[in-house]
Amino acid sequence: MDRTDRASRMIAAPPANVYDALMxxxxxxxxxxxxxxRGRVEWWDPRPGGGxxxxxxxxxxxxxPGKTSDATDVVDVGFAELVPAERVxxxxxxxxxxxxxxxTMTMTWQLAAAGDGTEVTVTATDVPPGIDQADHExxxxxxxxxxxxxxxGTD
Numbered sequence: 001m002d003r004t005d006r007a008s009r010m011i012a013a014p015p016a017n018v019y020d021a022l023m024x025x026x027x028x029x030x031x032x033x034x035x036x037x038r039g040r041v042e043w044w045d046p047r048p049g050g051g052x053x054x055x056x057x058x059x060x061x062x063x064x065p066g067k068t069s070d071a072t073d074v075v076d077v078g079f080a081e082l083v084p085a086e087r088v089x090x091x092x093x094x095x096x097x098x099x100x101x102x103x104t105m106t107m108t109w110q111l112a113a114a115g116d117g118t119e120v121t122v123t124a125t126d127v128p129p130g131i132d133q134a135d136h137e138x139x140x141x142x143x144x145x146x147x148x149x150x151x152x153g154t155d
Contacts, residue, residue: 003129005136008121009144013151015085015111015118021151022088022109025052031150034142036060037073051078051090067096067130077107086111100130120144 011018021027025044033039033056042053056073067073074095081089088109094101103126110121122140127133 003125003127003133005124005127005133005140006122007137007140007144008119009141009148010114010117010119011144011148011151012117014116015113017151018111018118018120018147019085019088021147023082027150028052028054031146032143033146034139035146046079046082048079048082051076053077067094067098067101080106094128096130098130101128103128105131120147 021031023046025041025046029039029041032054036059037056038059039057040055042055044052046052053074053076056075058071058073076093076095078091079088080091081087090107090109092105092107093103094105096102105127106125108123108125110123112119112121122144124136124140127136
């Protein structure tokens with residue numbers, strides 16, 4: 001698994017605010033699920049070596065069967081590195097019987113001050129082969145759009 005997926009977006013908020021939205025349980029539940037999904041954090045430990053478990057539920061699983069069940073993706077995320085206002089590195093493992101979704105994917109959220117805002121770049125490495133690259137990059141971009149709306153107060 002040596003594939004890398006990436007997406008980025010300019011967000012009209014300072015890096016500290018973006019970092020806070022990455023590290024707050026309720027914020028993550030609000031903006032992280034891509035379009036067509038909702039999310040619920042089952043446990044939360046926001047420190048290096050800690051992490052969280054998120055249950056993502058497809059609003060209409062007809063064309064997007066889940067990795068864990070027909071309607072859900074369950075992912076355990078560990079915090080590998082936390083650098084306030086700069087970077088969050090996560091190690092994500094999907095709960096799935098299908099071996100094409102096995103393995104640990106690393107998600108790096110890089111925050112760079114740019115003018116009055118922050119350029120947020122998400123880089124996913126060691127992406128399991130069962131995750132379609134175009135769909136994954138679209139999902140990351142959707143989460144970034146949700147994050148921008150959340151922080152900028154727009155819909």
